Amino acid sequence: MKLDSLSPEQRRVMLAEAAAEKPMFYLMKRGYYYRPEGHGYTSSPSEAWRLSEAEADLLVYPYDEPVTKHPVPLPDFDTDLNACHELEAKLTDEQYEQFYFWISHLTPLGRMVSASAFQRASALLLTFHPELEP
Numbered sequence: 001m002k003l004d005s006l007s008p009e010q011r012r013v014m015l016a017e018a019a020a021e022k023p024m025f026y027l028m029k030r031g032y033y034y035r036p037e038g039h040g041y042t043s044s045p046s047e048a049w050r051l052s053e054a055e056a057d058l059l060v061y062p063y064d065e066p067v068t069k070h071p072v073p074l075p076d077f078d079t080d081l082n083a084c085h086e087l088e089a090k091l092t093d094e095q096y097e098q099f100y101f102w103i104s105h106l107t108p109l110g111r112m113v114s115a116s117a118f119q120r121a122s123a124l125l126l127t128f129h130p131e132l133e134p
Contacts (some may be wrong), residue, residue: 001131001132001133002014002132002133003031003122003125003126003132003133003134006125006132008076008078010073011077011125012059012074012076012077012078013074013123014128014129015075015087015121015124015125015128016074016075016077017050018087018089018124018128018129019075019082019086019087021074021075022052022069023052023053023072024050024051024052024072025050025051025052025053025055025056025069025070025071025072026045026048026050026051026056026069026070026071026072027048027049027051027056027060027067027068027069027070028058028067028068028069028070028096029041029065029066029068030060030065031043033045033047033048033049034048034049034067035047035048035049036048036049037049037060043070043093050072051069053069054108055081056069057069077117077120077121078117078118078121079117079118080117081116081117081120083117084117084120084121084124087124088120091127095127095128098127098130099123099124099127100112100129102122102126102134103115103119103120103121103123105134106119106122106123106134107119122134
């Protein structure tokens with residue numbers, strides 16, 4: 001399969017699996033997210049408490065003022081340099097050699113320092129999935 005034939009969602013899922021990202025969930029009440037450890041509420045997902053499904057299931061409350069769980073979206077590696085950086089930090093030495101090879105081939109004149117998130121995500125996909133064709 002060619003790298004450029006993957007949909008953005010396929011790319012996101014493949015990289016999340018490579019990162020061993022387990023599904024995480026938010027808790028919500030009255031339209032607001034719970035803050036970490038349930039200390040108050042926030043309207044910002046970036047400030048919200050993230051829990052495993054088992055943890056969230058223990059805190060769901062369906063009665064008078066329901067507390068509901070909602071899946072945290074997978075990182076968008078194609079546009080998020082921070083998500084790429086977090087995944088790069090998990091590479092073994094051998095994987096980093098492969099990543100370096102691919103990123104140097106995917107960037108103009110091998111300028112990996114200024115590689116975009118999309119270029120980094122592509123190099124990570126090729127590193128984790130050698131069956132893909134560039």
